[in-house]
Amino acid sequence: MASRVTPEELERIAIDKVPFMGQLGTRIEQLDGGSVRVRLPFHQDFLRPGGTVQGPVLMGLADLAMYYVVLSLIGPVELALTINLNCNFLRRPPPGDVIAEGRILKLGKRLAVGEVALYSDGDPEMVAHVTATYSIPPDHAPPLVG
Numbered sequence: 001m002a003s004r005v006t007p008e009e010l011e012r013i014a015i016d017k018v019p020f021m022g023q024l025g026t027r028i029e030q031l032d033g034g035s036v037r038v039r040l041p042f043h044q045d046f047l048r049p050g051g052t053v054q055g056p057v058l059m060g061l062a063d064l065a066m067y068y069v070v071l072s073l074i075g076p077v078e079l080a081l082t083i084n085l086n087c088n089f090l091r092r093p094p095p096g097d098v099i100a101e102g103r104i105l106k107l108g109k110r111l112a113v114g115e116v117a118l119y120s121d122g123d124p125e126m127v128a129h130v131t132a133t134y135s136i137p138p139d140h141a142p143p144l145v146g
Contacts, residue, residue, distance in 0.1 A: 001032060001033035001034060002032070002033055003031050003032055003033045003072040003073075004033065004071070004072060004073060004074065004075040004076075005071050005072060005075060005076050006031075007028035007031050009076060010028060010031070010068050010071060010072075010076075011026075011027075011028060013071070013076060013078060014026070014064065014067075017078050018064070018067075020060075021060060021063075021064045024040060024043075024057075024060070024061070024064075025040070025041050025043075026038050026039065026040050026041075026061065026064060027039045027041070028068065029099075031068070031072055032072065033072050033073050034069060034072060034073055034103060034104040034107075035069060035072075035101075035102065035103040035104070036065055036068045036069050036072060036100075036101070036102045036103075037099065037100070037101050037102075038061065038064065038065045038068065038099070038100045038102070039097055039098075039099055039100075039121070040057070040061045040097060040098040040099075040100070041097055042095060042096050042097050042098075044095075046095075047095060050092075051094070051095060052092040052093055052094065052095075053093040053094075053095070053098060053120075053127075055087070055089060057098070058087065058089070058093070058098065058118055058127070058128050059085065059087050059130070061098055061100050061118065062085070062087065062100055062102070062116040062118060062128070062130035062132070063082055063085055063130075063132065064100075065100035065101075065102035065116045066082070066085075066102055066114050066116055066130075066132040066134060067080065067082075067134070068102065069102040069103060069104055069112075069114050070104070070107075070112045070114070070134045070136070073104060073107055073112070074107075074112075074136060077136065077137060079137045080112075080134050080135065080136050080137065081134065081135055082132060082133070082134055082135075083111075083133050083134065083135045084131075084132060084133040085130060085131075085132045085133075086130065086131050086132070087128055087129075087130045088128060088129045088130075089127070089128050090125075090126050090127055090128055090129060091125060091126070091127045091128075092127070093118075093120045093127040093128075094120055096120050096121050096122075097120075097121035098118060098119070098120060098121070098127070099118070099119045099120075099121055100116050100117070100118050101116065101117045101118075101119070102114055102115070102116040102117075103115060103116075105131075108136075109136070109138075110135065110136055110138065111133055111134065111135060111136065112133070112134040112136060113131070113132070113133050113134075114131070114132055114134075115129065115130065115131050115132070116129075116130040116131075116132065117129055117130075118130065
């Protein structure tokens with residue numbers, strides 16, 4: 001399914017409307033209606049003691065990926081927002097780029113539920129798994145299919 005927004009539109013929304021996330025320098029590598037792959041380039045400030053990427057950085061990336069996935073289906077609705085995010089940290093991510101692969105599990109009129117798998121670049125083992133629920137403003141319900 002085709003996305004209702006382009007990668008460039010999503011990245012512009014992040015920079016203009018979600019400035020903290022926009023400052024991270026993420027890049028959308030793949031976008032379809034309902035799925036996304038986002039790269040977070042490594043920065044030394046992302047490390048915590050022990051030389052691993054901080055949990056808040058991983059959760060922020062996952063939340064941004066979910067935002068992109070939701071908007072890929074409903075269009076550029078800036079007021080779609082996170083109402084729940086659960087993160088399971090599976091392995092210590094070493095210094096390096098982090099990849100987020102997000103997808104929608106269920107899209108309803110008012111809620112979207114999805115998951116994001118986080119990986120260290122070049123490593124096939126997940127470093128974290130996130131599930132998230134987004135609220136969709138009532139006047140922006142997704143179109144019915146079928």
